[in-house]
Each structure stands twice: as structure tokens, then as C-alpha cells.
Amino acid sequence: MTAKENLRPGGRSARVQASVHKAVRTLLNAMDRSEVTIPLIATEAGVTPSTIYRRWGDLQELLADVAVERLRPDMQPVDTGSAKGDLQAWAEQYAEEMSSGPGREMIRDVLAAQDNANACKCHAFTREQMELIGVRAAERGESFPSADVLMDRVVAPILYGVLFGEAPTSRRVDGLVADVMAERPAAIPRQRASAPKSA
Amino acid sequence: MTAKENLRPGGRSARVQASVHKAVRTLLNAMDRSEVTIPLIATEAGVTPSTIYRRWGDLQELLADVAVERLRPDMQPVDTGSAKGDLQAWAEQYAEEMSSGPGREMIRDVLAAQDNANACKCHAFTREQMELIGVRAAERGESFPSADVLMDRVVAPILYGVLFGEAPTSRRVDGLVADVMAERPAAIPRQRASAPKSA
Incomplete structure (x- = not known):
């Protein structure tokens, strides 16, 4: 499962992605990666966990998506x-x-x-x-x-x-x-x- | 944390390792890797989960140890x-x-x-x-x-x-x-x- 490409800049989808990516980076800076979970990311990003599951499938795909951007x-x-x-x-x-x-x-x-x-x-x-x-x-x-x-x-x-x-x-x-x-x-x-x- | 090297062949430690490795291979053949857990491996190998945690630290290290042997x-x-x-x-x-x-x-x-x-x-x-x-x-x-x-x-x-x-x-x-x-x-x-x- 891959995050959608070519998001309309400023669109809802792009804003969710930016917010979730930022939440992951913040959490990775603040704690050990083994402690980072999807519910924690969702809280930090202000979205529901199901938004994340729907879009990225699982934690590993989300981490890969964030890593490749970096x-x-x-x-x-x-x-x-x-x-x-x-x-x-x-x-x-x-x-x-x-x-x-x-x-x-x-x-x-x-x-x-x-x-x-x-x-x-x-x-x-x-x-x-x-x-x-x-x-x-x-x-x-x-x-x-x-x-x-x-x-x-x-x-x-x-x-x-x-x-x-x-x-x-x-x-x-x-x-x-x-x-x-x-x-x-x-x-x-x-x-x-x-x-x-x-x- | 790395599993001990140079185990005495046939010793208790070597037997535990062989049995745990075999359990991992059996489970990986039978189910998706995301379903494999240390408690399941312990049951399959006939050892306690704490034996596995003590020796390998976590699931990822154990999987790496099995993979490198293969x-x-x-x-x-x-x-x-x-x-x-x-x-x-x-x-x-x-x-x-x-x-x-x-x-x-x-x-x-x-x-x-x-x-x-x-x-x-x-x-x-x-x-x-x-x-x-x-x-x-x-x-x-x-x-x-x-x-x-x-x-x-x-x-x-x-x-x-x-x-x-x-x-x-x-x-x-x-x-x-x-x-x-x-x-x-x-x-x-x-x-x-x-x-x-x-x-």
C-alpha cells in the first residue's frame, strides 16, 4: 500500500499527509522508535488512527514514507x-x-x-x-x-x-x-x- | 544484543538455540511474519518466552539471527x-x-x-x-x-x-x-x- 502521489497542494489530503509526517518526525526526535505507535502519531497529528491505517496500511509503510521524504x-x-x-x-x-x-x-x-x-x-x-x-x-x-x-x-x-x-x-x-x-x-x-x- | 557464538555442540545452550531457530522457521513457513510473536515461538520451541528475551533481546534480533544462518x-x-x-x-x-x-x-x-x-x-x-x-x-x-x-x-x-x-x-x-x-x-x-x- 503506497500513499497517494501527486496530492493537490493545500488540499485536505495533502494537509493530512503533512501533519502526519510532521507528527512522525516529532515523535522520532522525542522517543525511541520502538515506542512510536499509530495511536500516538494520530494524537500528535490530530487525526484518527483509522485515517492513518486507511492511507498507509501500517506503521512500517508510514515510517518508510516519511523516511523517503527525508x-x-x-x-x-x-x-x-x-x-x-x-x-x-x-x-x-x-x-x-x-x-x-x-x-x-x-x-x-x-x-x-x-x-x-x-x-x-x-x-x-x-x-x-x-x-x-x-x-x-x-x-x-x-x-x-x-x-x-x-x-x-x-x-x-x-x-x-x-x-x-x-x-x-x-x-x-x-x-x-x-x-x-x-x-x-x-x-x-x-x-x-x-x-x-x-x- | 547478539546470541552467543561458539556454543558447545550438544550443550544445553546449543540445544535451546537449535530448537528456537527451528521453531522460527516452522512458524515463518506456516504464517505471515507479522503474526509471528515471541510467545508463539516459545510455545513451538518448548521454552519460556523469558529464555528467548534473555538470549536474543527482541523478536527482530532473533529473526536476524535465524536469517543469517539461512x-x-x-x-x-x-x-x-x-x-x-x-x-x-x-x-x-x-x-x-x-x-x-x-x-x-x-x-x-x-x-x-x-x-x-x-x-x-x-x-x-x-x-x-x-x-x-x-x-x-x-x-x-x-x-x-x-x-x-x-x-x-x-x-x-x-x-x-x-x-x-x-x-x-x-x-x-x-x-x-x-x-x-x-x-x-x-x-x-x-x-x-x-x-x-x-x-
Whole structure:
């Protein structure tokens, strides 16, 4: 069960959603998440529990819905003047945010929901950021990997580390970025008349 | 809170663990996971609920503990005669198992626990499989990427896909394997007197 998308801004439905999301964030700040219940959220939001059940199905879906909103990027990737610099700055910030306590909790909430629509939304948010960096690179005339390659080579290893291993250090993140960027000249040799070294 | 490791086989503690794990698996097969509770598990296992609370802390930790045991590989990677073949066969099976309903559920259980010791265990199981393929490759005199490179280039993208996107197809998995293996000659050029193509 997924919360309805494309709510009319300011409509009753949008106001209920905003109020319930705010109630969840307030409660998560004030108490342990295992103590947060739908009746508590309903009281805090000023709606009936059945409004919440009808709209989100269960607590886990609601928590996932709130988490994914918090994971939505609130800024464009920083423009450092070069594609590699942009990617590096973005990846370091991403690794830091995802490794933080709240970051891990949000990923866990998104993944705990049965419905994986929210997990796919997270993927789409991140991929968009990669595309934005790519558009800027193209405008500067820089060669840059595709968003899919960046998801595989930078994003996936960072998230894997956050979830299954150790928080990736900035040195580790820089290594991932350097590796994927180092392959750029080699990635298009057949389109060139001569190989870079023998030219 | 993590269940004690290195139980004396056949000891009381090991018998309790085996019985509780079995009860969890039986109940998960018989009913929806949202209906499974510690009192039900205790009844099925023939122990008191407090035994379970004392040992595992809460339901989520117990489910994670059971899930990680099910994720423990029960066989060595298939020997296909070549390192690339071994890796490909292993990766296809891994992607298939992790994308399946029970596979996703197990990953979710492991990640839902507050304690990430179980998530790290999953990582260690997988890394061991990579090392086993590497040892075989070395015995055959084949060049093969390190286990860390394989975790980044094959395992992380597969799991990222399972969790955040679409189940990786076998074509996609083969692409990841082909990419990481294609770089092998280029990875050791300085140790050679002449480049492969100009020789």
C-alpha cells in the first residue's frame, strides 16, 4: 500500500499527509522508535488512527514514507568546476549522510516496508543527482561516465558498506571516484584514430 | 544484543538455540511474519518466552539471527574449470537467491536488527566465497581480481539492485562479471615486458 502521489497542494489530503509526517518526525526526535505507535502519531497529528491505517496500511509503510521524504535531496550537487570534483564532493557527502545514525535508520525504514516503491524512489533520487552532474560535465565538454555506471561503481559500493560492513571513509570514497574516472580515456578508444599513448 | 557464538555442540545452550531457530522457521513457513510473536515461538520451541528475551533481546534480533544462518552458504562455489566461469556461476546463483521472496525477506530481517553484527556476518560469508574462487584461480595460474574488488564490482551492484531497484537479470549479472574480468590484463601491465597487443 503506497500513499497517494501527486496530492493537490493545500488540499485536505495533502494537509493530512503533512501533519502526519510532521507528527512522525516529532515523535522520532522525542522517543525511541520502538515506542512510536499509530495511536500516538494520530494524537500528535490530530487525526484518527483509522485515517492513518486507511492511507498507509501500517506503521512500517508510514515510517518508510516519511523516511523517503527525508532522503529526497534538498539541493543540487555542488558545482566545484570539474566533473570529477563534483562527483567526489557529492559522494563524500552522500557516504557521510548515509553512514550517520539517522541515515542508517532511514535506509532501514525504507527497506523494512513490504512495498519496495519507496526503495525505488530513493534509487531515482540518487540517479537524478548523477545525471545532473553528467549534464554539467557535458556542458563543460568533459567526458563523464553514465549514471548507470556511477550507480554501480560509486553508489552501490558505498551503500553496501553502510549496510553490511563499515562506514566508508572519505579515502575509500575518493578511491571509488578515482577508479571510475581513471577509466574514462580507456572507455572510448575505438572512437579515436589513435590510442592516447601512441599518439 | 547478539546470541552467543561458539556454543558447545550438544550443550544445553546449543540445544535451546537449535530448537528456537527451528521453531522460527516452522512458524515463518506456516504464517505471515507479522503474526509471528515471541510467545508463539516459545510455545513451538518448548521454552519460556523469558529464555528467548534473555538470549536474543527482541523478536527482530532473533529473526536476524535465524536469517543469517539461512544465508550461510551451504556449498563451495561450483568448479567450472575457469575462474571466470566459477565467478559467473556463483554470481548468477547469488542474484537469483537474493532476489527471491525468501531471499529478500532474509536480507530485510538481517538489516532490520539494530545490531549490525549479523549484516557483517553476511558480508564475511560472501567474501569467503570470493576468496575460495580466487584460491582456485591461483592454483590454475589464472589472474583474478581480489575479493575486495569483487565485492565492489559484482556483489554490491547485485545487492543494490535487489534492495533498491529491480532484480538483476542473468544478463546483467554476466555483464558485471565480464566487466571486472575484462580489466584483468590491463590491471598488471607494469609487470610485463611488453603490452599484450604490441607483443
